Amino acid sequence: MSLITLERKVLEKNDVIAQAIRNRLREKNIFAINLLSSPGSGKTSLVERTIFHLKDKVKMAVIEGDVQTDLDAQRINKLDIPVVQIVTNGACHLEAALVRDAFDQLDINDTQMLIIENVGNLVCPAGYDLGETTKVVVLSTTEGDDKPLKYPAMFRNASVLIINKIDLLPYLPCNIETMKTNARSINPSLKIFETSCTTDKGIAEWCSWIESQIRK
Amino acid sequence: MSLITLERKVLEKNDVIAQAIRNRLREKNIFAINLLSSPGSGKTSLVERTIFHLKDKVKMAVIEGDVQTDLDAQRINKLDIPVVQIVTNGACHLEAALVRDAFDQLDINDTQMLIIENVGNLVCPAGYDLGETTKVVVLSTTEGDDKPLKYPAMFRNASVLIINKIDLLPYLPCNIETMKTNARSINPSLKIFETSCTTDKGIAEWCSWIESQIRK
Numbered sequence: 001m002s003l004i005t006l007e008r009k010v011l012e013k014n015d016v017i018a019q020a021i022r023n024r025l026r027e028k029n030i031f032a033i034n035l036l037s038s039p040g041s042g043k044t045s046l047v048e049r050t051i052f053h054l055k056d057k058v059k060m061a062v063i064e065g066d067v068q069t070d071l072d073a074q075r076i077n078k079l080d081i082p083v084v085q086i087v088t089n090g091a092c093h094l095e096a097a098l099v100r101d102a103f104d105q106l107d108i109n110d111t112q113m114l115i116i117e118n119v120g121n122l123v124c125p126a127g128y129d130l131g132e133t134t135k136v137v138v139l140s141t142t143e144g145d146d147k148p149l150k151y152p153a154m155f156r157n158a159s160v161l162i163i164n165k166i167d168l169l170p171y172l173p174c175n176i177e178t179m180k181t182n183a184r185s186i187n188p189s190l191k192i193f194e195t196s197c198t199t200d201k202g203i204a205e206w207c208s209w210i211e212s213q214i215r216k
Numbered sequence: 217m218s219l220i221t222l223e224r225k226v227l228e229k230n231d232v233i234a235q236a237i238r239n240r241l242r243e244k245n246i247f248a249i250n251l252l253s254s255p256g257s258g259k260t261s262l263v264e265r266t267i268f269h270l271k272d273k274v275k276m277a278v279i280e281g282d283v284q285t286d287l288d289a290q291r292i293n294k295l296d297i298p299v300v301q302i303v304t305n306g307a308c309h310l311e312a313a314l315v316r317d318a319f320d321q322l323d324i325n326d327t328q329m330l331i332i333e334n335v336g337n338l339v340c341p342a343g344y345d346l347g348e349t350t351k352v353v354v355l356s357t358t359e360g361d362d363k364p365l366k367y368p369a370m371f372r373n374a375s376v377l378i379i380n381k382i383d384l385l386p387y388l389p390c391n392i393e394t395m396k397t398n399a400r401s402i403n404p405s406l407k408i409f410e411t412s413c414t415t416d417k418g419i420a421e422w423c424s425w426i427e428s429q430i431r432k
Binding site: 146 | 366
């Protein structure tokens with residue numbers, strides 16, 4: 001069996017499980033985000049700020065994916081939100097089977113929104129459907145405006161781009177307009193938010209968008 | 217054939233090619249660095265500053281690895297240093313066979329140092345030997361001080377850690393002492409440099425260390 005054939009079989013199996021998750025989410029009317037980025041772009045901080053803004057209005061649950069440690073789940077747990085940590089033990093992305101098992105551990109009665117925070121990796125997770133409603137990619141200003149061109153699959157597959165850490169722009173060579181132009185050259189229909197989890201700028205707009213998706 | 221067996225076979229084949237590269241580097245007395253990090257940690261900027269500081273003293277060549285585009289090779293080419301770009305076309309790491317083919321394209325007569333800039337990814341490249349003399353991992357202050365704990369393989373396998381973007385520390389919640397403690401808890405023998413490619417702080421120390429390795 002060639003590697004390519006084997007890889008295709010792994011992906012096909014993943015897609016079947018992802019579709020089952022998607023059906024369950026639809027049945028329960030849960031809006032699910034697959035949150036993707038490099039390590040350190042601020043995914044967990046964004047989840048924290050989103051919970052802070054929406055927890056009185058939207059019933060949420062979180063699945064955390066990490067190569068190692070449950071540090072992120074500990075952070076979410078402090079906010080009294082149901083959270084399950086997946087430790088991939090070296091694997092570079094989440095797969096649908098891991099998400100299904102985590103999902104089974106969550107009490108999802110009345111849950112309106114599920115955030116799945118993927119492993120920090122701008123390459124591999126792009127190829128794995130987790131049954132999510134929407135893929136959201138986070139890119140921080142500190143990573144540089146050329147990244148959409150260098151990691152195109154992630155930006156092509158996502159529906160939403162969050163440009164995070166905009167409070168640091170005065171200290172960086174990053175041009176946010178170039179970053180947006182580059183991202184849209186890969187995916188013209190990307191919806192783009194600009195946020196800072198330090199100053200809270202842009203978080204209200206992002207949360208309003210989430211509410212509009214939940215009401216759909 | 218199971219996936220694990222297949223993966224082991226791929227890694228074994230990689231190791232054979234990596235060893236052949238290592239033998240050639242030793243024969244030619246070339247000090248080779250495998251430069252690893254997340255996307256946007258400043259690897260290419262670090263290569264540029266290293267070239268600027270050392271180009272009159274050390275004959276260098278560069279192999280650039282990217283998922284897509286030759287933007288990084290274009291940057292190095294401007295500095296009149298021999299450079300070959302590897303585009304992995306979606307693959308998340310460099311493998312020894314790609315490096316061997318790139319190496320064959322370089323005029324390495326009198327070359328004393330080869331920098332292999334890996335694909336931006338803090339997970340997958342950790343497992344692939346490229347025949348390098350030394351693995352150097354770059355972690356920028358903007359990524360947060362918890363990253364060595366969350367991506368341990370990379371920090372365990374590297375000999376050197378460069379903490380980059382230290383000029384941004386006043387604007388960040390990152391504690392550099394915690395970052396170093398976390399890194400050394402994974403790998404107590406890590407040699408650590410602190411650098412800024414914007415202010416040039418720490419670049420002289422890093423370049424002195426390179427010179428000491430070349431003289432070995």
